[in-house]
Amino acid sequence: MKTLKKFIPMAILIVVGLFVPTVLKSQFYMQSAIYVVIYMYWASSWNILGGYTGLFALGNGVYIGVGAYVTAVLFVYCGITPWIGMIIAGLVAGLLSVLIGYPVFKLKGMYYSLASIALMSVFELIFNNEMEIFGVYTGGPNGLRFPVTGRALDMQLSSKTSYYYLVLALLVIVLLFSDYIQNSKTGFYFRSIRANQDAAASLGVNVLKYKLTAHFISAFFTAVGGAVYVTTFLYVNAKQVFGMDLSFSMVLFCILGGANTLWGPVIGALLMVPIQQALRVAAGVELAALSSLIYGLALCLVMLFMPDGLLGAIKKLIAKRKTATVAPLAAAVTDAGQGGAEDE
Amino acid sequence: MSDNVILEVQNVTKRFGGLVAVNDVSFKLHNVEILGLIGSNGAGKTTLFNMIAGAYPPTEGKIIFKGREIQGMRSDNVCHLGIGRTYQICQPFGAMTVRHNVMVGAFSRYKKRSEAAEKANEVLEKVGLYYRADALGSELTLPELKRMEVARALATEPEVLLLDEVIAGLNPTEVDIFVDLIREVKEREKLTIIIIEHVMRAIMNLSDRIVVLNQGIKISEGLPAEVAADPLVIESYLGGGQ
Numbered sequence: 001m002k003t004l005k006k007f008i009p010m011a012i013l014i015v016v017g018l019f020v021p022t023v024l025k026s027q028f029y030m031q032s033a034i035y036v037v038i039y040m041y042w043a044s045s046w047n048i049l050g051g052y053t054g055l056f057a058l059g060n061g062v063y064i065g066v067g068a069y070v071t072a073v074l075f076v077y078c079g080i081t082p083w084i085g086m087i088i089a090g091l092v093a094g095l096l097s098v099l100i101g102y103p104v105f106k107l108k109g110m111y112y113s114l115a116s117i118a119l120m121s122v123f124e125l126i127f128n129n130e131m132e133i134f135g136v137y138t139g140g141p142n143g144l145r146f147p148v149t150g151r152a153l154d155m156q157l158s159s160k161t162s163y164y165y166l167v168l169a170l171l172v173i174v175l176l177f178s179d180y181i182q183n184s185k186t187g188f189y190f191r192s193i194r195a196n197q198d199a200a201a202s203l204g205v206n207v208l209k210y211k212l213t214a215h216f217i218s219a220f221f222t223a224v225g226g227a228v229y230v231t232t233f234l235y236v237n238a239k240q241v242f243g244m245d246l247s248f249s250m251v252l253f254c255i256l257g258g259a260n261t262l263w264g265p266v267i268g269a270l271l272m273v274p275i276q277q278a279l280r281v282a283a284g285v286e287l288a289a290l291s292s293l294i295y296g297l298a299l300c301l302v303m304l305f306m307p308d309g310l311l312g313a314i315k316k317l318i319a320k321r322k323t324a325t326v327a328p329l330a331a332a333v334t335d336a337g338q339g340g341a342e343d344e
Numbered sequence: 345m346s347d348n349v350i351l352e353v354q355n356v357t358k359r360f361g362g363l364v365a366v367n368d369v370s371f372k373l374h375n376v377e378i379l380g381l382i383g384s385n386g387a388g389k390t391t392l393f394n395m396i397a398g399a400y401p402p403t404e405g406k407i408i409f410k411g412r413e414i415q416g417m418r419s420d421n422v423c424h425l426g427i428g429r430t431y432q433i434c435q436p437f438g439a440m441t442v443r444h445n446v447m448v449g450a451f452s453r454y455k456k457r458s459e460a461a462e463k464a465n466e467v468l469e470k471v472g473l474y475y476r477a478d479a480l481g482s483e484l485t486l487p488e489l490k491r492m493e494v495a496r497a498l499a500t501e502p503e504v505l506l507l508d509e510v511i512a513g514l515n516p517t518e519v520d521i522f523v524d525l526i527r528e529v530k531e532r533e534k535l536t537i538i539i540i541e542h543v544m545r546a547i548m549n550l551s552d553r554i555v556v557l558n559q560g561i562k563i564s565e566g567l568p569a570e571v572a573a574d575p576l577v578i579e580s581y582l583g584g585g586q
């Protein structure tokens with residue numbers, strides 16, 4: 001019964017997700033749908049680090065960039081297909097996150113967040129200003145173009161719809177993985193670290209090891225998303241992948257929907273990406289330049305007034321008036337959270 | 345009796361800047377005994393626990409657990425070796441249920457979720473908190489929090505348990521219940537316990553032996569009756585209105 005209830009939201013996601021392309025006919029709307037799903041995916045990837053483990057990294061876009069560039073370079077210079085490249089990119093980003101995590105964990109709270117932004121900015125600067133990195137031509141501000149082959153084997157898919165299904169599959173994978181983690185020893189350890197790392201350590205939790213684990217997992221998934229993202233454009237440049245926008249957005253969407261819950265990031269992105277797209281169309285370039293400022297502000301407001309996000313707010317509301325009519329919804333929402341209510 | 349020593353604190357000193365919180369303290373802990381650790385506020389009792397449990401290393405001295413030096417070891421490793429501790433100021437994982445709080449401790453011995461849950465249930469039953477298993481850590485009352493602290497530590501299956509003022513703040517009835525509980529758990533699990541407490545009735549009643557700290561220095565050690573009659577202890581601690 002419990003597992004059944006848990007899989008209902010997942011089933012809804014998959015069914016609705018599969019039918020979206022039959023409704024959205026135009027290329028423009030399909031591109032928007034891709035954005036919605038990939039942001040759901042990134043917000044979910046961030047959730048593992050920022051939500052479950054409470055490590056408030058604000059510069060996780062750095063792994064999108066690393067994933068993107070590693071995949072691009074492997075394809076352009078070594079002819080390695082992005083299907084394999086994205087996995088290598090994920091591993092490289094994971095490794096980088098562990099190397100970075102080691103010194104950065106000495107920093108507490110806000111300083112950790114700032115350090116992660118600083119890191120991303122450094123990457124943006126380097127990739128934007130240097131034409132070559134480690135002797136490999138990455139094009140600086142001109143970016144790097146993927147040679148067009150048009151072969152599905154090179155992840156060059158024939159339509160937006162195909163790319164959409166690809167990112168949908170990624171989303172389902174990261175959600176299933178998150179759910180698995182949440183219900184395992186690792187997930188319990190993540191949550192204990194988030195709550196109180198000294199108490200966690202006294203109960204046998206190797207805090208550093210599990211923080212690095214969270215970093216690795218989050219960076220891996222984020223980078224794989226970055227790899228697919230740039231492959232849909234067949235082009236990568238530094239501003240596009242290392243900018244503040246991507247990093248801030250994934251955090252904002254996750255927190256708005258409800259960090260530390262399975263479905264929060266999905267709901268957050270579902271609501272916000274269309275708004276973001278509409279604003280971009282309506283206001284054009286000037287507003288786009290201001291977007292990281294807007295995201296920053298929005299993030300502050302959400303954290304001030306709705307720290308548990310929409311799902312958290314709904315949960316509270318339901319807890320207040322537990323009537324029979326909303327009970328199934330309550331169960332679904334609770335299940336989506338902390339590994340489920342249980343009768344262990 | 346020396347072959348029966350499970351934990352030994354040897355000339356341990358802790359300085360915080362200019363402050364000497366613990367000053368050249370030594371004592372031995374024997375298998376399956378309850379050692380009371382008393383002393384006025386700021387005497388260095390919690391600091392001593394923190395060093396034994398690995399929260400921070402001593403400035404000087406050795407801590408030997410079952411023949412092995414453990415001073416400066418990380419607290420998760422100390423936990424795995426078999427030393428559990430509770431916090432004077434309760435440290436619940438507020439957003440997690442009581443059962444899940446305790447499972448975090450149980451995971452140090454059991455990899456699988458179902459096993460950890462079983463262990464947590466068993467321990468919660470033991471400390472009389474099972475009825476609150478599904479409540480959030482943040483929803484507990486003080487006596488319940490103290491029980492949860494003990495339950496979490498027990499779930500790590502320690503051989504030595506460090507209890508830091510688990511009785512403080514409870515009403516007299518609860519104190520009696522808790523004293524019984526501690527004695528019961530000790531007997532059943534063959535636990536060795538160091539207990540810090542200001543409630544004299546409880547500590548005199550529970551402890552096999554008592555160590556008294558005053559301003560970081562050990563000023564007395566012995567059977568409860570001996571310590572209670574020690575003029576130095578009466579003057580520096582017991583006399584002070586306790």
Ligand SMILES: Nc1ncnc2c1ncn2[C@@H]1O[C@H](COP(=O)(O)OP(=O)(O)OP(=O)(O)O)[C@@H](O)[C@H]1O
Nearest residue numbers: 360363365383384385386387388389390391392432
């Ligand atoms: N991390 C720290 N940094 C600086 N000083 C500290 C620190 N921890 C404790 N102290 C100081 O060390 C002394 C001993 O503190 P400790 O907490 O060990 O006392 P205690 O015997 O547990 O007292 P109480 O009965 O009030 O709990 C106190 O003067 C305290 O202020």
Ligand SMILES: [Mg+2]
Nearest residue numbers: 389390391432
């Ligand atoms: Mg103390």
